[in-house]
Amino acid sequence: MPLHLFKSDELIPERKKHCYIKAPGEDITEFLPLSNENTIPGTLSERGCAFCGAKLVIGGVLKDTIQMIHGPVGCAYDTWHTKRYPSDNDNFQLKNAWSTDMKEKNVVFGGEKQLRDSILEAFKAMPDIKRMFVYTTCATALIGDDPKAVAKRVEKELGDVDIFVVECAGFAGVSQSKGHHVLNIGWINEKVGTVEPEITSEYTVNLIGDYNIQGDAYVLHSYFEKLGIQIVADFTGNATYDECRSMHRAQVSVVNCARSAGYLANELNKRYGIPRLDVDTWGFSYTAEALRKVGVFFGLEDRVEALIAEQMDLYKEKMDWYKERLKGKKVAIWTGGPRLWHWTKALEDDLGMTVVAMSSKFGHQEDFEKVISRGNEGAIYIDDANELEFFDVMEIVKPDVVFTGPRVGDLIKKVHLPYVNGHAYHNGPYMGFEGAVNMARDIYNAVNSPIMKLAADDIVAQSKTIISES
Amino acid sequence: MENNVNELYKLIQEKYLWQFYSRSWDREKNINGILDCVKEILITDKSSLADSLEDKFYYSEAKIVVNDIKRHLKFIEGLNEKGVTETIDRVKAKLMDVTVTNSLNGELNVEYY
Secondary structure: OOEOOOHHHOOOHHHHHHEEEOOOOOOOOOOOOOOOOOOOOOOOEOOOOHHHHHHHHHHHHOOOEEEEEEOOHHHHHOOOOOOOOOOOOOOHHHHOOEEOOOOHHHHHHOOHHHHHHHHHHHHHHOOOOOEEEEEEOHHHHHOOOOHHHHHHHHHHHHOOOEEEEEOOOHHHOOOOHHHHHHHHHHHHHHOOOOOOOOOOOOOEEEEEEEOOHHHHHHHHHHHHHHHOOEEEEEEEOOOOHHHHHOHHHOOEEEEOOHHHHHHHHHHHHHHHOOOEEEOOOEOHHHHHHHHHHHHHHHOOHHHHHHHHHHHHHHHHHHHHHHHHHHOOOEEEEEEOOHHHHHHHHHHHHHHOOEEEEEEEOOOOHHHHHHHHHHOOOOOEEEEOOEHHHHHHHHHHHOOOEEEEOHHHHHHHHHOOOOEEEOOOOOOOOOEHHHHHHHHHHHHHHHHHOOHHHHHHOOHHHHHHHHHHHO | OHHHHHHHHHHHHHHOOHHHOOOHHHHHHHHHHHHHHHHHHHHHOOOOOOOOHHHHHHHHHHHHHHHHHHHHOHHHHHOOHHHHHHHHHHHHHHHHHHHHHOOOOOOOOOOOO
16 A cells, blocks of 8 residues: 555645555555655644754753753743653752743843853852753744854853753754754764773773663663673763763764664764664563674673573563563554654564554654564554544554653543553653563553543433433 | 575564665665675674674674574575575665665765764
8 A cells, every 4th residue: 555645634635745554565665754854834743843852852861961951941841841861860950950041132132141141150050060061942043142152152261161052943953853963963073082981891882872761771771781891871861971972982882762863873983983783672572682782792692691581580471471461452653753663563572462553753764664664564654643643543543552742642542542651651661671561561551441441431421311310 | 595585585674773774875884794794604604704893793783683594584494505695695685675776765875964
């Protein structure tokens, strides 16, 4: 079956190029949804902005860094509270938000003084913190503020601070994906190679594209610690600013989220000869495969097999318990992009579920090549889906549960289906063996909770019937 | 032979991320580097790759592929050196065709990442 036009898209037929249903025998040279393109007027997109991709996804995770948002205060609010990436220093980055709080007069007369004052105020208020990201936003980009010049002056003035400026206003790209790109390339150009790490093991890696969602990094780090492998930097889960400046000293980059940080991995390869080893760190079987690859790379196969055996003892029985109860259940995955291809076969192989529909907010065609190759025939694949398409899809595939974020999750609840938070998780971590069990538990709870059935009951109508019959 | 090629191609398409790196030159390097190593391991049970980081990368990906082939594709046991070589070379050509030459991915040849 070729590209598909949903009933709800009759007035915006351009959407057909973004929606695909996989048919037997087809391959990705025949049909591939358009993606990473401008949202079509008339479609109610679920995308975030480019600034959000830089700040919310990557930069804001760093645990020792002030995140100064140069713009109206609302830009700070919307990228502060929705992600749950803890850190082992009492969650500094989750407990604070920083904004230059631009007002009309700053827009009219320029915001550079306001930015300088805010940077100085923040460093003064937090004297132990010496690192900062500064982000432009739509307002400050439009008026032509030069935050790099301001940052340079402050660095010179204070002497002991380091500031990285991300010039990626919300309108800079078609989605948050642009923010990932700008931050990646800026970081490799300006910061990687400026700090020398202390090397404590003969085996060293960068972890790239893990953001410590509800403790994912803690799980992964525990594996590497047991294997005797030093993580030079985790970009950016539970990481410090200076760790990420020293990524040039690792022997290999182990990449999970190739969408948000593949650019950095590619450039580390080109500039420093550090190969990029792409892995899936979600999923029971995938995690074992990822560890085995790393084991072969360093000649540590025995240690890896011992670790996998230990984890199997701890979690396999639990995983099988959930598999027995979830097999055959239909699931839709409506997240950012990479989780589609990370999760589709993991849910099928590990839990016996059937993935019936997948939607990506900011994935590129590379992501669709991966997910269509891994995904089911008959499944629906959509780029930048809109709200009405989601209703159409639910009517067509009738999923038992949907992985998505809270915004689309509320839409799911309207049709009395359960959703599991596919961005920040319900009760993670979801990575690794332990995480796969947590994920299975959250799916099981969602599918079996009576609450959606109860919510669908029309209590008012029932009351009237009872009253009229009495 | 045709069935063998299709089975191995399907296994690779479903499983491995290295065929879908960002650009055509990455994909081509990976397909050749990893599958040449797979071929050598299947034929000689070892790899002649040197000890560079890039070689280690090809070898670690190749070892995973070899293990999966031995676990899932029983036809491999019945192939001699010529059969292995022909199978792998045809799969390489098919992967190049699908992921590089005829790929619909508009970013494959963008110069910068």
